[in-house]
Amino acid sequence: MDSDDEFMSDVSSQDDFLGTQGSDDESLGEDFDDLDAGFSDDKDLIKHKKKPYEVEFKVLDPPDIDHEQLGQVNEVCAILGLPPESVAILLRFGRWNKEKLIESYMEHPEETLEEAGLGSNFEGTAKTERVPGFMCDICCEDGDDLETYAMRCGHRYCVDCYRHYLGQKIKEEGEAGRIQCPGDGCNRIVDSKSLDLLVTKELQGRYRELLTRTYVDDKENLKWCPAPNCQYAIDCGVKNRDLRRIVPTVRCFCKHEFCFGCSLSDHQPAPCTLVKMWLQKCEDDSETANWISANTKECTKCNSTIEKNGGCNHMTCRKCKYEFCWMCMGLWSEHGTSWYNCNRYEEKSGADARTAQAKSRSSLERYLHYYNRYANHEQSAKLDKDLYLKTEKKMTSLQSQSGLSWIEVQFLDTASQALQQCRQTLKWTYAFAFYLARNNLTEIFEDNQKDLEMAVESLSEMFEKPVAELAGLKVDILDKTAYCNKRRVILLSDTAENLKNGEWSFNVEW
Amino acid sequence: MGSIKRISKELTELTESPPEGITVELADESNVYEWKITMEGPEGSPYHNGKFLVKLSLPTEYPFKPPTVSFATKIYHPNVTNDEKGSMCLGMLRADEWKPSSKIAAVLQFARQLLSEPMPDDAVEGRIAEQYKNDRVRYEEVAREWTRKHAC
Numbered sequence: 001m002d003s004d005d006e007f008m009s010d011v012s013s014q015d016d017f018l019g020t021q022g023s024d025d026e027s028l029g030e031d032f033d034d035l036d037a038g039f040s041d042d043k044d045l046i047k048h049k050k051k052p053y054e055v056e057f058k059v060l061d062p063p064d065i066d067h068e069q070l071g072q073v074n075e076v077c078a079i080l081g082l083p084p085e086s087v088a089i090l091l092r093f094g095r096w097n098k099e100k101l102i103e104s105y106m107e108h109p110e111e112t113l114e115e116a117g118l119g120s121n122f123e124g125t126a127k128t129e130r131v132p133g134f135m136c137d138i139c140c141e142d143g144d145d146l147e148t149y150a151m152r153c154g155h156r157y158c159v160d161c162y163r164h165y166l167g168q169k170i171k172e173e174g175e176a177g178r179i180q181c182p183g184d185g186c187n188r189i190v191d192s193k194s195l196d197l198l199v200t201k202e203l204q205g206r207y208r209e210l211l212t213r214t215y216v217d218d219k220e221n222l223k224w225c226p227a228p229n230c231q232y233a234i235d236c237g238v239k240n241r242d243l244r245r246i247v248p249t250v251r252c253f254c255k256h257e258f259c260f261g262c263s264l265s266d267h268q269p270a271p272c273t274l275v276k277m278w279l280q281k282c283e284d285d286s287e288t289a290n291w292i293s294a295n296t297k298e299c300t301k302c303n304s305t306i307e308k309n310g311g312c313n314h315m316t317c318r319k320c321k322y323e324f325c326w327m328c329m330g331l332w333s334e335h336g337t338s339w340y341n342c343n344r345y346e347e348k349s350g351a352d353a354r355t356a357q358a359k360s361r362s363s364l365e366r367y368l369h370y371y372n373r374y375a376n377h378e379q380s381a382k383l384d385k386d387l388y389l390k391t392e393k394k395m396t397s398l399q400s401q402s403g404l405s406w407i408e409v410q411f412l413d414t415a416s417q418a419l420q421q422c423r424q425t426l427k428w429t430y431a432f433a434f435y436l437a438r439n440n441l442t443e444i445f446e447d448n449q450k451d452l453e454m455a456v457e458s459l460s461e462m463f464e465k466p467v468a469e470l471a472g473l474k475v476d477i478l479d480k481t482a483y484c485n486k487r488r489v490i491l492l493s494d495t496a497e498n499l500k501n502g503e504w505s506f507n508v509e510w
Numbered sequence: 511m512g513s514i515k516r517i518s519k520e521l522t523e524l525t526e527s528p529p530e531g532i533t534v535e536l537a538d539e540s541n542v543y544e545w546k547i548t549m550e551g552p553e554g555s556p557y558h559n560g561k562f563l564v565k566l567s568l569p570t571e572y573p574f575k576p577p578t579v580s581f582a583t584k585i586y587h588p589n590v591t592n593d594e595k596g597s598m599c600l601g602m603l604r605a606d607e608w609k610p611s612s613k614i615a616a617v618l619q620f621a622r623q624l625l626s627e628p629m630p631d632d633a634v635e636g637r638i639a640e641q642y643k644n645d646r647v648r649y650e651e652v653a654r655e656w657t658r659k660h661a662c
Contacts, residue, residue, distance in 0.1 A: 157611070164574060182610045
């Protein structure tokens with residue numbers, strides 16, 4: 001378990017996302033020092049036993065995130081004895097790394113404050129003032145009754161200008177945590193107290209929103225759910241460097257399942273890097289080039305690309321009039337009288353051209369094998385979903401006639417969800433398999449893949465039956481659904497364990 | 511409009527006590543947003559003895575948004591685009607670095623300073639910047655040549 005230990009040591013016990021993976025003796029050893037924690041951990045494990053491919057995570061809503069920020073601000077306030085609005089600026093400057101920040105403050109308080117845009121003057125309260133004989137340096141208005149404001153840096157401007165400046169920064173530039181004093185060359189950061197004093201409630205809300213956004217962006221363990229209009233964030237302990245060993249799929253409250261590592265939709269069992277390579281490959285023009293090289297040949301004299309679309313093997317290049325044999329790529333005149341029938345396969349003049357051709361053809365065929373299956377599952381998942389939506393409508397109308405209750409027709413919903421999920425998994429098994437080197441493990445993987453695929457196809461078939469027959473198939477569909485889910489768990493568990501233990505060998509470097 | 515008051519004040523100050531080598535006037539007396547600046551090439555630079563026409567445009571949101579500066583006279587310089595626009599890229603003129611209390615006088619002084627000391631690392635003309643760094647003599651020759659041809 002050496003490699004395991006090293007791997008797990010990166011993660012605090014709370015972030016023990018591979019909890020069930022650890023062998024018993026290992027967890028015993030760790031828990032000895034802290035019996036209480038050990039107990040609660042064990043209880044959790046029994047309550048919802050995690051699969052090897054599942055990771056520990058938490059969904060946070062915006063108030064949770066605000067609460068978290070506030071908690072950290074208060075904690076640091078208590079240690080440093082500075083006002084909370086200043087501590088918030090400090091923490092944002094230190095990207096919420098409390099320990100490092102406190103350390104740097106203890107060592108060089110003044111430099112740290114200066115760099116964070118704070119200055120060391122914490123006297124006075126935030127309030128607007130009227131100053132006799134004042135002229136605003138921005139709009140050049142003057143007058144004794146002009147309402148003015150200055151932060152602790154003392155750069156004083158009229159409230160209207162200050163307000164306009166803040167509004168522009170927040171609304172137009174989407175800036176919040178790094179808004180500086182309007183003074184030329186002054187790097188003091190505008191604190192939340194000053195902001196609240198000067199701008200409208202609406203802008204204050206926007207400002208807080210922007211701050212929350214940067215907070216989540218700054219923290220490595222937080223990520224926004226990428227679903228459109230989703231307001232939740234996910235808290236997960238998987239680090240970037242773990243992504244070679246784990247595919248951390250998380251599920252948001254909005255039901256969207258995505259990868260915490262790369263924010264793409266769930267792509268288990270394939271690791272993020274391979275997914276990126278695969279998507280790039282599918283998108284790339286290089287595959288068009290591959291097709292060209294597999295289906296066309298170059299004139300050996302002028303290199304024009306030629307596609308043979310019928311006729312005999314005696315080719316005459318349209319461009320340079322060079323005559324050659326399509327089969328062996330050799331010079332046609334060397335064929336003598338053996339017209340329409342190339343028997344010169346061993347000739348050196350054509351051998352090299354043929355080797356290159358064959359290689360590119362077989363690599364293309366290999367790619368297409370995996371791509372077609374990948375694309376097919378993607379397409380089928382869509383069709384299954386459409387079918388379900390149609391069926392659901394019919395079932396509702398059928399409900400009144402057949403006397404089946406709403407609850408009783410839910411088995412179709414469950415089956416549809418299983419189909420979606422299994423096809424999503426199958427789709428990515430093909431991308432994964434494309435990069436696998438051939439060995440025993442790969443064969444086991446392909447067996448698992450085949451089992452799941454067969455189960456999915458037969459469930460899909462039942463699903464397509466006319467609505468009238470569906471009620472009679474209920475038990476079969478329920479059984480098949482359960483079987484599909486089981487096969488999926490087996491495939492994913494097996495792949496995840498091998499990935500975690502570094503057992504897979506690949507045909508690419510990544 | 512508050513900005514008119516501010517612009518008039520800056521214009522008055524700049525015409526009454528202009529910075530060294532710089533004269534300022536409005537391109538059109540009825541429009542305070544378009545300025546015409548004549549900048550003398552600083553002594554010791556290959557632009558010396560040249561008179562460069564510089565256009566300064568103020569956005570309606572001035573001073574909350576920065577002005578834009580461009581050379582109407584052709585100039586061979588790493589930080590000025592070598593086209594009919596003659597655009598300039600000054601750090602302080604970027605929207606996120608500009609402060610409403612920054613002044614046009616400072617912008618102009620900075621622009622003139624740039625003639626003496628180009629900033630090849632922030633260049634808009636990569637080729638000229640390259641030459642400035644690697645073949646200073648040749649750069650100065652060409653810059654002098656262009657000054658004689660276009661700015662005298």
